[in-house]
Amino acid sequence: MKIESVSKAEHQKLLEIWEASVRATHDFLSEDDLQQLKPLILEQYFDAVNLTCAKTSTGEIAGFCGVHTGNIEMLFIAPDRRGQGIGALLAAHAISAQGATKVDVNEQNPQALGFYQRIGFVVTGRSPTDGQGKPYPLLHMTLQKVQQV
Numbered sequence: 480m481k482i483e484s485v486s487k488a489e490h491q492k493l494l495e496i497w498e499a500s501v502r503a504t505h506d507f508l509s510e511d512d513l514q515q516l517k518p519l520i521l522e523q524y525f526d527a528v529n530l531t532c533a534k535t536s537t538g539e540i541a542g543f544c545g546v547h548t549g550n551i552e553m554l555f556i557a558p559d560r561r562g563q564g565i566g567a568l569l570a571a572h573a574i575s576a577q578g579a580t581k582v583d584v585n586e587q588n589p590q591a592l593g594f595y596q597r598i599g600f601v602v603t604g605r606s607p608t609d610g611q612g613k614p615y616p617l618l619h620m621t622l623q624k625v626q627q628v
Contacts, residue, residue, distance in 0.1 A: 480565060482572045485530035485543060493532070493543050493555075494521050500555040507587040507615060515611075528552045529577060533565045544569040551582040570598055574622065585609065586616040599624045 485493065497520055501513060508516075528545030535541055542556035542565045551573050556565050573579035582600060584591045592602075604619035 480533045480535060480541065480568055482531050482568065483534055485525075485532050489532070489540065490521060490525050492540050493525065493530070496540065496543060496557050497553070497555050499558050503558040503561075504588055504590055505585065507585070512613065524553070531569065531572060531577075533569055541565050542569055544573050546573050546577040546579050549578050549580050551579045554582075566594060567598060570595075580622040582620050583610075583617045584620060586618050592618060595620050 494517065498513070498517065501508065501516075525545070528547045530543060530545045532540045532543040540557075541560040541563075543553070544551060545553040551570065554566060554569055554573075556569075570579075582595055583606075584595060586592075586605070599622055600620040601623045602618050603621045606617045606619065607614070609615040609617055
């Protein structure tokens with residue numbers, strides 16, 4: 480795997496990975512929530528972050544990460560690529576190359592919570608709603624120490 484910057488032409492592929500990943504890990508979201516988020520992701524959120532992706536030796540995008548002002552705003556892995564260390568690779572790059580020290584995680588996503596705890600983040604706060612004001616609590620996490628993964 481190699482980490483690369485993302486081109487605008489790759490945004491549609493990233494949206495496909497985002498949707499597949501969310502469907503696999505965010506079972507608390509309704510179909511309406513998902514459909515409302517898709518255009519926002521593609522038309523606003525991708526442009527608001529510094530996007531990097533993990534590509535295989537054949538150039539296939541296996542996952543991506545978006546960072547903005549030291550926050551990991553998005554980190555999604557293609558479902559068939561989960562458990563292969565791609566998330567850890569992207570997170571390590573976000574920390575070392577992009578200065579990421581914070582992340583918000585949906586409280587109802589214990590897999591993500593455990594992942595970030597394993598790589599050195601700790602919960603430092605909680606909000607009762609997500610960024611859209613929906614009743615999906617967010618756990619605010621801060622990097623305590625970088626763990627070897």
